[in-house]
Amino acid sequence: MLLAGTACSDSEGGGKAGPGAPQSGGTAGTSTTPGASTTPSDNPAAANVAVVPAKGAKAVAPDKPVTVTTSVGTIKSVTLKDDDGDTVDGSLNADKTVWTAGPGVKPGATYTLSGSAEGTDGASVPISSTFSTLKATKNLKASVVPLNGETVGVALPIQIYWNNPVTDRAAVEKRLKITTSVPVEGTWHWLNSKQVNYRPKVYWPAGTKVTVNIDTAGVNAGNGTWGAASREIKFAIGKSVVSKVDVKKHTMTVTINGKLARTIPITAGKDGFTTRSGTKVIMEKFTTKRMDAATIGLKPGDPNYYNIPDVKWAQRVTSSGEFVHGAPWSNGAQGSANVSHGCVGMSLANGQWFYNQTLRGDPIVVTGTTKYMTEGNGWADWNFPYAKYQQGSALA
Template sequence: MLVAGAACSDTEAGGSPSSPGTTQTSGTPGVSTTPGASTTPSQEPAPASVTVVPAKGATSVKPDTPVTVRTSVGTLKDVTLEDDDGDKVAGRFNADKNQWTSAPQLEPGATYTLTGSAEGTDGATVPINSTFRTLKAARNLKASVAPLNGETVGVAMPIQIYWNNPVKDRAAVEKRLNVTTSVPVDGSWHWMNSKQVNYRPKNYWPAGIKVTVNIDTQGVNAGNSVWGSASREISFSIGKSVITRVDVKKHKMYVTISGKLARTIPITAGKDGFTTRSGTKVIMEKYATKRMDARTVGIQPGDPEYYDIHDVKWAQRVTSSGEFMHGAPWSSGSQGTENVSHGCVGMSLANGQWYFRQTLRGDPVIVTGTTRTMEPGNGWTDWNLTWPAYKAGSALS
């Protein structure tokens, strides 16, 4: 966990405005002087003089407040900060070991107990005991993440974090997000809206690497009385490189695996009125068998274009609006020669099965040959932005 290097006092109701810390002493440090006496500080042994921020008994302490313990005499021997459940808060000593500072990541609405000891220059030990309570958030901030922990995904998979409440202070939250990779990768966060932030590399992920996402947002102030209530970490792997290119005009699909053309597949795409979108799509879902009912795209029974197929094989979703790559034996006579679908890319069952077995969620599908383009947010559309435009979507750019 990251640890702040400076301490501050930030207590509200329950803390003493005029006395932000609690001072614990044993005896009177130093020797008092009289007028006319030398003003040289006494070097005689003295007990530790400990100050704790926030003050003992404080309530409504902001969760992003770093807890500090300091002694003006001697050194700190040990310091432990625990929440209600006995979970320890990370912290560290400074070089002189006369100050300890916690990570500014406290849980909202929790009671914390601080224990430890300090040793004065007189050799005596002074115990440290303090409790305080953090403010209760009006709303908590929690994250849902894709991909899943332990998942292996394709080279175009964006990291997607969905927040349960809107984030006003995007910069504060983004500072708590970190991506590490087993080989160096240049990447950026991009805010899709106040409840979603994505991350993608400049170019596709290198095949076979490991990626870890640290969402270190417990205690972060997201604005509008929304406070981070939990942190989490996920790790995932990138599979082999499978890049698909669909040429709608030529009615062909080219599948490149690990840099080599593996198969050219005759396809049919969307007919007039149902034109397949051009752009870079990403495989979002995979179904060995899926029911496809035209009512889900607004076509009702009785319409000449209505369909309801219960057993579409090898279906892979590439847009939220309903475009799939799938086996389509009913259009076998048109595959490779004309476009007759309602927007999906159809192929033979044999090719559909082969293709299904090559791909992972997160593999890219690059479609060309139509004037209809991908709408932002209609699926995982991160790759339809230039790299400068994508980076500009970071709150820290």
């Protein structure tokens, strides 16, 4: 037997509206008051079931509570499915008298709620209802770095790129969760309304397994934008490879799992093309990469112009065009002078060895210049003290 009502109490509050609650007016999706009891007056032991939102309710806000309540007996089972067959999980309270749907109700969908309750008389009462949610003005979807199943370096920041701007950053951030195989302290940090990153307080421990839950289906991101889907990304941290470039000494030291593996002679940026100091993170890896100075504003005829079609063992570390790569044309300067256009160059043999040690997400810490990394120029998350980085969280 079904008790009808309309819904719209705050979803954080659990939506535990009881059958005896006072009536209140409003449009579909704006009231949590169930209708009158349908329990027969001559059988007070029969289950008394109330469902919010009301059966047939239209344009229900996806972030409003969906609840099933009985004032007599217990709820035995509840299933909530949309018209695509996707299920929204829910939970019962301790005495099994209230079932509350979890997050995940999507905009622009029709939902069917089914199940059963049992009265103190032992009789089963079916639960059956339908409602539809409002259509979003804009849908919110996420693209993620790293890829699902990828193994990455110890400095990789998790990056979520939204297809539409997020106005209510706190509401969205509450629906993001990081789970790790070993304890890891970390924080989210919004770069802008369309990107939020996560980094640990210190580098990821080698071998850590990480799960990213982007549980944003049905979240109200503000300005008519609603979460259209949820995602789960699982990835792993590889071995620890931490490299340090000393521009003044023209060397790069590579430490693997805490032990010095190799010291490599290098050349860095010459005057006018200074290599940035700071902690950089390997973003992309290319066995062969064309490098054209036009990408940094130089034109053919300029004495500094270059266009090399086959740079070997190139690993990008900034969006502005800095790489670490093999540079056989500068072998004579490696270890003694800085002659590049900002990249860190080394011999082909060292370049290949280094390329084979690294993963996307490994850190390269550069010192010795007065030009520094800035936020947004590559994966620059490690160039801020953790406390300052943490201030970029909407929940800080």
